Amino acid sequence: MARPSDTKQRILQTARELFATQGVQQTSLQEIADRLGITKPALYYHFASREELIRSIVTPLLDEGEQFLLRMRNRTDVTPRELVEGFFDFHYRHREDVLLLLTEMTTLAELGLIDVVLSWRAGLTELVFGTEATLEQQTRAVLAFGGMQDCTMQFPDASFDELRAATVTAACAALGID
Structure with a gap:
């Protein structure tokens, strides 16, 4: 057994x-x-319950995302590019669960999990641009970080290295960083 x-x-x-x-x-x-x-x-x-089952699927993803953000906040030497690369790597590892999150937005909103993901983006924006980010900087961050999530799912047949290089380059360009 x-x-x-x-x-x-x-x-x-x-x-x-x-x-x-x-x-x-x-x-x-x-x-x-x-x-x-x-x-x-x-x-x-x-x-x-179904809700407990869903939470059990997405909790490891959410916990790792929170840990990543905390590690980046605690470092004084983290570069914006390193932040972008780490965020890509995190989403690439969890792309199946991120896809579940995105396809089940209503269910996940009911469980309060969407707010967690949105708070990550706000935290990443603050790490890149500071606490007084302009509207333009905030929209750049939404495009960059949201687009990175999409790229990990949109191109499942691309090699990791090729997809990472293209995605990180595009996200850095959207953010206006090197």
């Missing part, structure tokens, strides 16, 4: 796959249980 942590991980992976193909609201917990060959009560043993 599988250990509970193995079952929990299998549930998370199956839910990710079904949510990505069918959407969160169109995927029942029964479908997830059926796909895994477990009972619905067994699924409820690990996740009390």
